[in-house]
Amino acid sequence: MGIEGLSELQQKKLRCNYNAFKANFGEVDIIKNPCRSGGLLIYYPPGSDSFIQSCENADYANGWLYGAVQGNIVRSRALIQEAEKGA
DSSP states (O other), rough: OOOTTTTHHHHHHHHHHHHHHHHHHHOOEEEOOOOOOTOOEEETTTTTSSOOOSSHHHHHHHHHHHHHEEEEHHHHHHHHHHHHOOO
């Protein structure tokens, strides 16, 4: 799924850091939040039953992806490892 279901503007905002995240951690799904207008949910690994991050908008999601890639957010890495274990 990736980011295909998002608007062109959302995809444009996310593409750079989405691709960097994929290169560092593998595939990730980012979908529209059905409960929040403009909101996005990040699922890692793809197909998970639960999301690892809820974002208010594409800018926020882009920042979260950037932070995860930079490795500056220890909490992000812990959440990713937890998701990989299926917790």
